Amino acid sequence: MRVHLCAVGRLRAGPEKALVDDYVTRFDRTGRALGLGPLTLHEVEDRKGGGMEAEADLLARAVPSGALICVLDERGRTFSSPEFATQLGHWRDGGRQDVAFLIGGADGLAPALRDRADAALSFGRMVWPHMLVRAMLTEQLYRAASILAGSPYHRV
Template sequence: MRILLACVGRLKAGAERDLVARYLERARASGRALGFGDVQMLEIAESSARRAEDRMAEEGAALLAACPPGTFLVALDPRGRNLPSEELSARMARERDDGRPAICLVIGGADGLSDAVRSKASLLLAFGAATFPHQLVRVMLAEQIYRAMTILSGHPYHRA
């Protein structure tokens, strides 16, 4: 099972990009033994449409196109569920065991996610009520992917 982190916008070189790369590389290395294949980040171009609704629609279509058929789609959305890391990792394992080809975790653009993405998502996930910069959300999500691998492998990285 592949894990894809699909995000609107390009993360510039710097500390955030380095952290995302580090967590995804660690997840990739840990995940192989657990039946998770490649872990990769896909960056979707920001729409240049004038209206926010049009930007969200264009970006949403690109995000959905980036996810393979049969994907377990997780959309980061402030209206989503706050899940403990253990529950997210258990859900990832369940989807792997059910034979899903991929888990696609998506982060929308500055205007948010389109209704099309939200309606197709199997899980709407939130990191609390606070608003975070997109760069940090990407780091946090990459870390949660790595944390899920450590939980599933029984590694001591994850402590309550």
């Protein structure tokens, strides 16, 4: 199952980009044998200042046809890491070819795009900077692949 991270804004050189790049590499290496990956980043920017609606349109265009859409949203479901790994495995085992995780910009995701999603994931009730969410999500994807592979990376 191919994994797509579709996000508003571009990561510039810095600690968040270094973390994202590292975890994408780790996920691809670990996930390959499990039928997970590659993990592809799709970055979109609304250069015309159209707000959440314009960002939602750009994000929707970045999602592969037929992909399961999971939005990152504070109102979404919170998972433990093993639960998230199990969910990812269910999506894969259910025959999904693609899953797309959507991260909005500074103002979040347009309600219409949120409503259209198949799933919503939350990293808690706190609001996180959207660039940091990318690092957190890529780490959790790598952790999920490690859990599914039986690797000791995730310790209970």
